[in-house]
Amino acid sequence: MQRLKAIIVKEAWALLRDPRGRITLFVPPLIQLLLFSFAATLEVKNTDVGYLDLSSGVESVEILSRLEASGNFDEVRRLGSYDELQDAIDQQQIIAALVFDQQFDRSVLSSKPAAIGVVLDGRRINAAQIVSRYISEIASSVGMEAGPARTTGPPSITRSWFNPNLDFIWFNIPALACIIVSVSALSVTAQSVARERELGTFDQLMVSPLRVHEILIGKIIPPFLVAVLAGLVFVVAAPIYGVPFTGSILLFVLGLSFYALALGGFGMFVSSLSKTQQQAFLGSFVITVPIVLLSGFAAPIANMPDWLQPITYLIPARYFLEMSLGIFLKDMPLFDVLGLLWPLVLLSIATLGTSAWLFRARME
Amino acid sequence: MGETVASARDLVMRFDGAEDDALKGVALTVETGQITGLVGPDGAGKTTLIRILANLLSPTEGSVEVLGGEPGTNRFDLGYMPQRFGLYEDLSVIENLTLYARMRGLPKSEWDAVFARLLDFTDLARFKSRLGGKLSGGMKQKLGLACALVRTPRLLLLDEPSVGVDPVSRRELWGMIEQLVDEGIGVLWSTAYLDEAEQCEVVYLLNHGELLFSGNPSELTDEVTGRVAVVTGFEGRRRRLLTRMLDRDDVIDGTLQGRSIRLLFDRPAPSEPIVLDLDADSQMQSVPPRFEDGFINRLGGGPDGTSELARRYRTILGGDGCAIEAKGLTKRFGDFTAADNMDFVIPFGKIYGLLGPNGAGKSTTFKMLCGLLTPTEGSGAVAGHDLRTAGPEARRSLGYMAQKFSLYGDLSVRQNLNFFAGAYGLSRGEARDAIDSAIEVFGLGDSLSRSAGEMPLGYKQRLSLACAVMHQPPVLFLDEPTSGVDPVARREFWTHINGLVEKGVTVLVTTHFMEEAEYCDDISLIYRSQLIAQGTPDELKRRAQELSPGLQAPTMEDAFIALVEDRDAAVEKAA
Numbered sequence: 001m002q003r004l005k006a007i008i009v010k011e012a013w014a015l016l017r018d019p020r021g022r023i024t025l026f027v028p029p030l031i032q033l034l035l036f037s038f039a040a041t042l043e044v045k046n047t048d049v050g051y052l053d054l055s056s057g058v059e060s061v062e063i064l065s066r067l068e069a070s071g072n073f074d075e076v077r078r079l080g081s082y083d084e085l086q087d088a089i090d091q092q093q094i095i096a097a098l099v100f101d102q103q104f105d106r107s108v109l110s111s112k113p114a115a116i117g118v119v120l121d122g123r124r125i126n127a128a129q130i131v132s133r134y135i136s137e138i139a140s141s142v143g144m145e146a147g148p149a150r151t152t153g154p155p156s157i158t159r160s161w162f163n164p165n166l167d168f169i170w171f172n173i174p175a176l177a178c179i180i181v182s183v184s185a186l187s188v189t190a191q192s193v194a195r196e197r198e199l200g201t202f203d204q205l206m207v208s209p210l211r212v213h214e215i216l217i218g219k220i221i222p223p224f225l226v227a228v229l230a231g232l233v234f235v236v237a238a239p240i241y242g243v244p245f246t247g248s249i250l251l252f253v254l255g256l257s258f259y260a261l262a263l264g265g266f267g268m269f270v271s272s273l274s275k276t277q278q279q280a281f282l283g284s285f286v287i288t289v290p291i292v293l294l295s296g297f298a299a300p301i302a303n304m305p306d307w308l309q310p311i312t313y314l315i316p317a318r319y320f321l322e323m324s325l326g327i328f329l330k331d332m333p334l335f336d337v338l339g340l341l342w343p344l345v346l347l348s349i350a351t352l353g354t355s356a357w358l359f360r361a362r363m364e
Numbered sequence: 365m366g367e368t369v370a371s372a373r374d375l376v377m378r379f380d381g382a383e384d385d386a387l388k389g390v391a392l393t394v395e396t397g398q399i400t401g402l403v404g405p406d407g408a409g410k411t412t413l414i415r416i417l418a419n420l421l422s423p424t425e426g427s428v429e430v431l432g433g434e435p436g437t438n439r440f441d442l443g444y445m446p447q448r449f450g451l452y453e454d455l456s457v458i459e460n461l462t463l464y465a466r467m468r469g470l471p472k473s474e475w476d477a478v479f480a481r482l483l484d485f486t487d488l489a490r491f492k493s494r495l496g497g498k499l500s501g502g503m504k505q506k507l508g509l510a511c512a513l514v515r516t517p518r519l520l521l522l523d524e525p526s527v528g529v530d531p532v533s534r535r536e537l538w539g540m541i542e543q544l545v546d547e548g549i550g551v552l553w554s555t556a557y558l559d560e561a562e563q564c565e566v567v568y569l570l571n572h573g574e575l576l577f578s579g580n581p582s583e584l585t586d587e588v589t590g591r592v593a594v595v596t597g598f599e600g601r602r603r604r605l606l607t608r609m610l611d612r613d614d615v616i617d618g619t620l621q622g623r624s625i626r627l628l629f630d631r632p633a634p635s636e637p638i639v640l641d642l643d644a645d646s647q648m649q650s651v652p653p654r655f656e657d658g659f660i661n662r663l664g665g666g667p668d669g670t671s672e673l674a675r676r677y678r679t680i681l682g683g684d685g686c687a688i689e690a691k692g693l694t695k696r697f698g699d700f701t702a703a704d705n706m707d708f709v710i711p712f713g714k715i716y717g718l719l720g721p722n723g724a725g726k727s728t729t730f731k732m733l734c735g736l737l738t739p740t741e742g743s744g745a746v747a748g749h750d751l752r753t754a755g756p757e758a759r760r761s762l763g764y765m766a767q768k769f770s771l772y773g774d775l776s777v778r779q780n781l782n783f784f785a786g787a788y789g790l791s792r793g794e795a796r797d798a799i800d801s802a803i804e805v806f807g808l809g810d811s812l813s814r815s816a817g818e819m820p821l822g823y824k825q826r827l828s829l830a831c832a833v834m835h836q837p838p839v840l841f842l843d844e845p846t847s848g849v850d851p852v853a854r855r856e857f858w859t860h861i862n863g864l865v866e867k868g869v870t871v872l873v874t875t876h877f878m879e880e881a882e883y884c885d886d887i888s889l890i891y892r893s894q895l896i897a898q899g900t901p902d903e904l905k906r907r908a909q910e911l912s913p914g915l916q917a918p919t920m921e922d923a924f925i926a927l928v929e930d931r932d933a934a935v936e937k938a939a
Contacts, residue, residue: 006786010775017774017815200770207734207841208787209760360738 003210007218015188015222024187029230032180033237047127049135050077050094052085057105059142063098063116066138072131089121096120096131162329173243174328175297177234178321181256182263182291185227186284189267192219193359194280212356220264220352227260228253238328247327251337255327258344259320265351266291266316272358291317319344366397369519369550370417375426377412377573386412387423388573393566394519394550399541401564401581402554403655405850407821408570410554411447414523417552418444431519440468443517445508447524453497457488457507460496464511482510485540501722502533509540519550526555530721530876531921532928538563556848558656559878559921569659571850572820576662584658592653593633596624598646603862609640610669610859617657617666617855620862621882622902628657630665656851666855672805673833674863680838680870682712685748687839687870688733692742695728702728704893705742710886712838715861715871717884719924725893726874727843733872734841735759747838760788763832767844769824771831773817777808780816780831788835802830822853829860840864842873846880858883878920889927896931 015021049067053060068076077094079085088094099117107114116139120128162170196202205215235252238245270283292298294308295317301309312318319340326332370393377387387409394400402410415421416428419436431438451460461479470478483489486506491499499507505525512520522541526534538560545551553564561567562581569577569584577584598605606625610618617628627633637646660666686709693706703725710716718726731737733744735751735758744751749758771780781802785795803809806826811819816827825846832840840861846854861871862883875881882901889897889904897904905918908926915922 002786002791003789006783009786010772010779010783013775013779014772017776017779021774199773200766200768201772203731203736203766204764204770205787206736207759207762207764208784209756209789210787211756 004214004218007210007214008221011192011218012222014192015226021191025184025226029180029184029233032183033176033233046074047131048075048077048094049073049096049098049131050079050085050088051098051100052079052082053100054102055100055104055106057100057108059105059108059114060100063139063142066142067098067135070134070138072134085119089119092121092123094121095124095128096135098135169241170243170329171325173234173238173241174324175321177231177256178259178295178317178324179292179297180234181227181231181260181320182295182317183288184230185223185260185263186267186270186288186291187281188223188226189220189264190270190274190280190284191277192223193268193271193355194274194277197274198276206359212359215359216268216352216356220261220268223267224257224260224264227263228256231256231260243328245328246331248331248334251332251334252324252327255320255323255337255341255344258341258348259316259323262316262344262347262351265348265355268355269351269358272355291315294318295321297321313343314347316344316347366395366548366550368393368395370394370428370430370552372413372417372423372428373426375413375416375428376424377409377416377421378424384573385424386573387416389426390568390570390573390575392568392575392578394552395566396518396548396550397545398565399545399551399553399563401561401567402552402570403556403558403561403564403567404570404576405556405821405853406848407572408850409573410556410570411523413570414444414521414552414554417519418442418521438518440515441518443512443515443520445512445520445522445525447527451496451504451508451511454495456493456495457483457499458492460507460511461514465514468515470514478514482513485543486510487536500533502529502537505529505533505537506540509537513544516547517549520544520552522551522553524554524556526557526560530724530928531878531924532721535925558659558851559654561655567655569662571663576659581655581658584662585653585655588628588653588657588661590632590650591629592626592657593629593635593648593650594621594624594626595637595640595642596647596649598625598637599643601866603866605642606862607669607671607859607866610666612640616664617660618669619855619858619879619882622900622905626651628653628660628665660851660855663850663852666852667859669859671860671863673829673860674867676801676805677833677864677867677869678836680712680868682838682868682870685712686710687712687714687747688716688872689745690729690733690742691744693729693732693739693744694741695725695732695737696740701893703732703890706732706888706890706895708886708888708895708898710870710872712870713865713868714885715865715873715883717881717887718872718874718890719876719881719887720890721876721928724890726890728893729890730841730843730872730874734762734764760835761837762839762841763835763837764841765828765832765843765845767847769817769828771816771824771828773815775816776813777816777819777827778812780827781808781834784831784834790835798834798836802834806830821849825849825853825857829857833864838869840869840871842871844875844877844880845873847875847877854879878924881920889924891928891931892935897927 015025051064064076067073079088079097085097089097097119099119104114118132118135120132122128193202196205235245235249266287267284270287271280274280274283294312294315301312301318323332323337323340326336372390372392375387375390376385378385390413402413404410412421416423417430417435428435431441452463455463458479461482465475483492486509488503488506488510491503496507509525525537529537541551541553564581566579567581568575602620602623602625606618606620609615609625609627614629614631615627616630619626633650634640635648637648688710690706690708693703694701695703706729718730720726728737732739733746735755746758747761749761751758781799785798790798808827811823816824846857865871873880873884881887884901886900887904888895897907901920904927905923908918908923909915911926911930
């Protein structure tokens with residue numbers, strides 16, 4: 001115990017006393033929290049749309065007023081002609097334009113299918129697609145209210161469970177808890193052995209009576225605590241962003257702990273393979289990118305090609321992302337959390353075991 | 365008198381954030397036709413001074429003139445070889461030369477002739493297509509020198525060219541430089557080896573940024589002429605006698621030399637052993653002083669002989685067993701054998717030296733014995749614990765100190781001490797006692813909250829030793845423990861080690877520092893992965909004298925060279 005305590009204390013000091021280390025510990029997660037939660041949004045705000053209304057009836061006005069009221073657009077501009085529409089799109093003054101033809105009002109009133117023409121700026125494809133979705137949602141709701149006697153099919157009403165307003169930040173905060181924890185846990189653990197190898201202190205450790213498992217535990221605990229703290233920052237920050245935390249904080253900490261352990265294992269693996277801090281840095285970069293990309297954060301795993309999907313089973317972020325979203329938004333029950341926990345346990349054992357073996361093997 | 369190619373006056377160099385100035389008013393002149401030595405321990409300011417001359421740094425104060433102008437004006441006439449010369453490890457010898465020829469703008473028509481001359485000069489022609497990274501330490505230095513010489517300079521700045529180079533290559537390198545000097549080049553040779561200083565015509569001795577001495581080395585040694593004597597033929601343990609002598613007020617320095625003791629007095633050396641209370645059989649003989657004697661004298665003498673560390677150390681009762689045992693230790697990396705069949709037994713209370721050039725296999729052997737490498741064949745034991753089956757027990761009974769400062773530089777002195785006390789599994793009370801005692805013995809009280817990495821070299825070394833012996837181990841592993849430190853710090857270190865050995869501690873030391881070899885009771889000379897000679901320092905010197913009868917009073921270095929050359933000759937004959 002004495003030995004274990006000594007190495008944990010030493011590792012913690014090593015983390016805190018290195019001025020550069022202190023900065024890399026605290027600054028990037030905070031910056032990422034701010035940047036990601038505001039910048040990495042899939043909502044479209046602060047853009048303008050235009051409309052060309054040739055029908056001059058009531059229904060088009062209704063749609064436009066709802067469009068304005070949705071708050072997604074700064075301005076809904078009236079356009080006088082097709083030429084004006086073309087100019088406005090060309091010069092990127094508007095991202096989309098709605099065109100109501102002369103028959104529009106009449107068609108709606110006589111319960112015939114009525115169409116709204118939508119012109120989108122394909123150069124801004126992501127935003128345009130989202131705008132298109134907004135427009136069709138609003139149009140269909142108006143259509144349903146206007147024509148309750150419609151004969152064609154049952155009305156479709158979309159309700160988003162767990163995130164009723166489809167507010168992107170509700171997805172972003174729980175997901176970022178997962179991503180940022182992975183970035184900081186990996187970068188801290190990846191340095192730990194490599195740094196000692198480079199500075200020559202690793203030999204000193206290996207000739208001391210410390211056993212390999214003691215070194216491993218001692219090296220993993222401080223970054224583990226850092227990662228858990230970083231994760232909890234998001235729980236604290238959630239109300240500031242208006243994101244609910246519906247689940248159990250205990251389950252969240254449990255999941256976070258094993259996630260941090262698995263990440264520590266990956267970091268330690270990179271670290272024990274590396275001879276210098278530079279190699280470790282590159283190594284952690286090389287594995288951080290796929291962890292983020294294959295976690296399901298950037299793109300749903302189900303959308304990935306079939307051959308790629310099995311690989312995501314090796315990505316710890318995959319499990320914790322699901323857990324974090326689940327616990328934040330839908331009060332994920334214990335049973336489901338456990339189902340996502342055991343792969344993390346296996347990953348931790350595998351990576352930490354390999355690192356322990358590499359400690360010695362890489363001495364040669 | 366030669367022509368002046370570099371001069372500096374009142375140089376002061378202050379680095380931002382540093383407590384102490386790196387140079388404190390240094391003056392220097394380099395002339396052609398002679399080797400100017402820039403001598404001093406690590407951290408004395410040698411590299412800073414050379415970098416100023418090479419126009420890589422601007423001094424805070426003072427004036428510099430290089431090749432008749434500001435530094436940097438006549439760049440093509442300046443050759444500079446930094447400590448870690450910028451050789452490209454993935455380029456071959458000839459490619460490295462070509463690269464430097466291009467960089468230094470050597471006309472292509474001259475390439476072949478220049479390369480041929482340099483390869484011949486450095487004896488690297490055979491290795492023309494070998495990759496830079498695959499060369500031995502000595503060959504790398506020679507190639508570095510060749511690259512610095514692609515355009516014959518008028519001033520050649522060499523920053524510690526002999527560091528990490530074995531004695532044989534060192535002599536060759538020195539010979540090459542002398543040849544250059546004869547061709548009319550001004551050479552500034554910086555070194556931490558004081559014995560190299562004696563061979564220079566002019567020496568500038570730096571210590572902590574101060575110019576301690578400048579002039580012909582003999583002027584410094586003259587100050588102590590007649591004050592050095594060697595005691596031989598005494599009864600009893602040499603280390604105990606050395607301690608007794610050093611504790612005398614009139615003895616300011618002393619070292620072991622095999623079975624004899626070399627003493628420096630603060631007055632003319634007495635000629636009768638009786639004056640020193642020595643037994644009647646011992647003899648005293650006055651000997652010529654060395655540069656180091658002069659240096660120590662200038663520094664006010666070395667420490668006393670009694671080690672407070674040793675006084676407080678427990679007595680190791682080794683019994684009949686042996687402290688360290690190597691049985692057929694062999695290490696192979698692929699098809700390369702790094703250490704072949706190492707066999708030796710070290711009894712308790714002895715200092716055992718592993719001596720050999722870089723890359724010869726002494727580090728490999730050393731690392732196998734302290735458990736850092738697993739032997740391919742054979743076995744080793746420390747204090748009776750087999751390294752394979754009882755690794756943790758073996759590790760608990762050893763202390764380890766590496767040449768490179770291997771404590772945690774970002775941690776404070778106290779945090780380092782705490783960590784090692786814990787790592788050795790000392791209980792809370794034991795740890796407190798051990799730490800308090802270390803602080804007292806090594807005078808660390810004032811710097812407990814300082815980061816270990818910021819301390820001066822001498823203090824770092826004390827802290828390293830303090831941490832290595834915190835748990836009072838019966839066996840100490842020292843890997844080139846004092847290279848680069850100033851002679852007083854080195855004396856202090858060996859005073860502790862000698863004291864510990866008297867308490868029964870066993871020391872295994874690797875070194876290519878011949879002075880450290882003299883402290884050993886027994887030495888294994890390792891060369892080309894094999895143990896080529898074993899014996900006491902005196903025995904090895906005697907054997908060297910048998911091999912080359914011309915040698916008068918051979919030094920350890922002479923013995924080393926003679927034995928290695930003999931081995932080479934034997935191998936050649938067999939081939």
